[in-house]
Amino acid sequence: MNEKLDELRNLASKAENRRTETGIPRVAMVQGEIPEHQLAAVYEPMVNLILTGSKTMTLGERTFHYDPATYFVISVDLPAVGAVHPAEDGRPYLAISLTLDPVVVANLLADLPKPAGGALYAAGFSVAPTTEDLLDAWVRMLRLMERPDEVPALAPAYEREILFRVLQGPLGWMLRDIALPETALSRVGIAIRCIRENFANPLRVDDLADMAALSVSAFHRHFKAVTALSPIQYQKRVRLLHARSMLLAGEGNATSVAFSIGYESANQFSREYARLFGRPPLKDIANLTHALGRKAA
Numbered sequence: 001m002n003e004k005l006d007e008l009r010n011l012a013s014k015a016e017n018r019r020t021e022t023g024i025p026r027v028a029m030v031q032g033e034i035p036e037h038q039l040a041a042v043y044e045p046m047v048n049l050i051l052t053g054s055k056t057m058t059l060g061e062r063t064f065h066y067d068p069a070t071y072f073v074i075s076v077d078l079p080a081v082g083a084v085h086p087a088e089d090g091r092p093y094l095a096i097s098l099t100l101d102p103v104v105v106a107n108l109l110a111d112l113p114k115p116a117g118g119a120l121y122a123a124g125f126s127v128a129p130t131t132e133d134l135l136d137a138w139v140r141m142l143r144l145m146e147r148p149d150e151v152p153a154l155a156p157a158y159e160r161e162i163l164f165r166v167l168q169g170p171l172g173w174m175l176r177d178i179a180l181p182e183t184a185l186s187r188v189g190i191a192i193r194c195i196r197e198n199f200a201n202p203l204r205v206d207d208l209a210d211m212a213a214l215s216v217s218a219f220h221r222h223f224k225a226v227t228a229l230s231p232i233q234y235q236k237r238v239r240l241l242h243a244r245s246m247l248l249a250g251e252g253n254a255t256s257v258a259f260s261i262g263y264e265s266a267n268q269f270s271r272e273y274a275r276l277f278g279r280p281p282l283k284d285i286a287n288l289t290h291a292l293g294r295k296a297a
Contacts, residue, residue: 060228
């Protein structure tokens with residue numbers, strides 16, 4: 001296993017301290033210290049493999065920690081705060097990821113025996129140790145970076161194998177539930193997409209429950225289990241993360257941004273922003289801008 005990890009580290013060694021595309025569809029890599037505002041984000045469904053260093057992810061009140069040779073699966077869009085750490089020997093954090101396409105997962109499932117569904121009220125994020133077979137599939141996938149002409153023919157097969165290996169492991173049910181429309185996870189995912197697309201509008205939980213074909217009480221339980229947040233808290237996180245991006249890009253001041261994302265009170269926006277990010281909007285953006293300026297220099 002160590003030999004495969006070393007080869008993956010070598011193949012991914014050209015990654016930058018941001019999402020770095022590999023030339024392979026849906027496969028990306030990242031290395032080093034990642035800017036704070038990029039680690040507080042809405043994370044899309046993915047399989048992520050840690051190669052060097054470690055990372056923590058906080059969703060609501062839950063914090064997950066993962067080290068080299070572990071992978072995590074995110075099954076729905078989740079607003080989270082992350083932190084990356086170098087290895088004890090000083091080597092920078094290094095990871096690779098595969099963004100999940102429900103259609104690809106569904107096509108794979110069609111070729112496999114019908115499995116049982118996932119557990120009720122289960123989280124949309126979890127961590128597991130990797131396996132020799134999973135690492136082997138990742139090695140062959142990343143080798144395609146050096147053979148770009150082979151990507152169209154071989155990348156889909158290697159993607160299916162990576163997904164197949166995950167399906168065989170303890171987090172396999174998360175992939176299955178993404179692609180099976182009758183599962184509670186899939187139904188909650190529909191509501192999550194609606195919130196993300198309409199985050200600036202008033203939230204009607206009854207409408208979301210109807211959309212998910214669940215009672216209001218069942219919808220609340222499933223939503224909180226999957227995201228570690230209530231629907232209102234989820235919307236608030238999405239709003240505040242979007243506001244931070246707008247402010248960092250210079251797309252208005254705190255008051256105008258607050259109203260544009262659905263707040264009726266600039267003071268309430270400032271309080272909730274500071275509660276999430278540790279500083280009020282102006283101080284937070286000044287701190288981020290200063291930090292980014294230091295990195296650029």
